[in-house]
Amino acid sequence: MKISRKVLQAESVPETPLRRPELDILEMPYEGLAAYWLSLKKLLDEKQDTNFLLEEAAYTNEPYVRHLLETAFSALDEERAVRLGKARQDILLEGYRRRFACMRTAVRAIIEAESPRLSLIRMLSHFPAPPIPEAKAAELAQSLLRGLAMPDADKAVLLEIDSRTKADRLMVKLMAYVTLGRKEGRDGCRGLLPYARAYLLLEGLSLAADGFDAPFVDAHMETLARTLLDETRRKMDMSLELCRSIRAEFDYETLYLVARAYIP
Structure with a gap:
C-alpha cells in the first residue's frame, strides 16, 4: 500500500489529552504511525515549543513512543539517544516475544484440555x-x-x-x-x-x-x-528515524520522505 499525503494530512493529534488516539505500535498500521509523527511535527511548528512533546509523552501509554518523546529533546546527545532507543527496542520486543509464547502455550493447552x-x-x-x-x-x-x-x-x-x-x-x-x-x-x-x-x-x-x-x-x-515482531521492529525503526528528524528540525516535506521510505 502506498502512503499518500491525503491520508497523512488527514490525521492529526488532538491537543486535549482526553481525545488523543490510542497508540499501539505492534498492531497499528504504518500509515497511522507515520501520520502521528507528522502531526507532532505540524504541532511543533505551530507552537514553537518542545515542552509540549513531554506533555504528549505523559499522555501516551505506548511505551516506545513515550521513550522516544522523553529522550528526543532531553540533554542526551543524539548518538546516545539513538543507542538508548535501540536498547529499548530490544527490551520491548523481547517482552512481546515472551507474551506471545505464553499465548501460544495457553491456546494449545485449551485444544488439548x-x-x-x-x-x-x-x-x-x-x-x-x-x-x-x-x-x-x-x-x-x-x-x-x-x-x-x-x-x-x-x-x-x-x-x-x-x-x-x-x-x-x-x-x-x-x-x-x-x-x-x-x-x-x-x-x-x-x-x-x-x-x-x-x-x-x-x-x-x-x-x-x-x-x-x-x-x-x-x-x-x-x-x-x-x-508481528519483525513488522514491529521496522515500525520502531521508522519511529526512531522520524523522531530524530524532528529533533534535527527537518521540515515537514522531508519528514514525509523519511516516513514514505518505511511504508511497505
Whole structure:
C-alpha cells in the first residue's frame, strides 16, 4: 500500500489529552504511525515549543513512543539517544516475544484440555524469573473465575487481554482461559473472543474454536508471532528515524520522505 499525503494530512493529534488516539505500535498500521509523527511535527511548528512533546509523552501509554518523546529533546546527545532507543527496542520486543509464547502455550493447552497448572508452569518457563509465584497465580485465577460467576461480573475487565497486558496479569488471565477451555471445551473459546484484543491470541482462539488441531494452530501462531515482531521492529525503526528528524528540525516535506521510505 502506498502512503499518500491525503491520508497523512488527514490525521492529526488532538491537543486535549482526553481525545488523543490510542497508540499501539505492534498492531497499528504504518500509515497511522507515520501520520502521528507528522502531526507532532505540524504541532511543533505551530507552537514553537518542545515542552509540549513531554506533555504528549505523559499522555501516551505506548511505551516506545513515550521513550522516544522523553529522550528526543532531553540533554542526551543524539548518538546516545539513538543507542538508548535501540536498547529499548530490544527490551520491548523481547517482552512481546515472551507474551506471545505464553499465548501460544495457553491456546494449545485449551485444544488439548491440558491441566491449568501444567500450562502455567510452561508459561512461567518463558521468563528468566517468574513474574508471579505459581501459587499466587493459581489463587488469583480461581478468584477471577469466581468473579465471572457473579451476576454483575464485568467480563471485559476480568478477561480482556491485549499485547501489552503485564506479564503477571497475563499469567492469571491465561490460566483462567485454560480452565474455562477445559471445562467448556473448544466451543468455550468463542465466548472468549470478544476479550482477546491481542491479534495473535484472537487468531489462535478462533482457529481452536473452528476445530483445527493443536500442531497446526501452534505452528500458525508461531509464524504469525514472528511476523508481528519483525513488522514491529521496522515500525520502531521508522519511529526512531522520524523522531530524530524532528529533533534535527527537518521540515515537514522531508519528514514525509523519511516516513514514505518505511511504508511497505
